[in-house]
Amino acid sequence: MVVEVLAVVVVALVALLHLYILVLEMFLWRTPRARAAFGTTPEFAEATATLAANQGLYNGFLAAGLIWSLIAGGDLGHAVALFFMACVLVAGVYGGLTASRRILFVQAAPAAVGIVLLLLA
Structure with a gap:
């Protein structure tokens, strides 16, 4: 029971994280807050705003899938959560290897x- 609750909490937190990343990348990319979060300059932020918005959209899809898993519940929700958490893991490893080690954490x-x-639940 405790493991199931912890799994739901972690899935929800990862979903919220990706919603936050969506906001940073799609709407706040040029702001000091987003530039500090991603370590970019004003010039880089301006030049890459469209690319960042596209990345933000993908993060939104990850969040949507995780939220769907929480709403669906049961076996379907569990399977959906595993799929989208695996997607987040792959994206995080790739980003950690190619963009910033910080993404790994x-x-x-x-x-x-x-x-x-989720596997223990």
């Missing part, structure tokens, strides 16, 4: 914890 690690909890 911010995105991949929580997804890995969530997957373990």
Whole structure:
């Protein structure tokens, strides 16, 4: 029972994280807040705003899938959560290897914890 609750909490937190990333990348990319979060300059942010918005949209799809899993519940919700957490893990590992090691801790690690909890639930 405790593992199931922890799994739901982690899935919800990862969904919220990806909603936050969506907002940063789609709507706040040029702001000091987003530039600090991603370590970019004003010039880089301006030049890459369209690309960042596209990335934000993908993060929104990850969040939507995780939220769907929480709403669906049961076996379907569990399967959907595993699929989308695996997607987050793959994206986090790829980002950690190609963009910033920090992504491994911010995105991949929580997804890995969530997957373990989901498998134990």
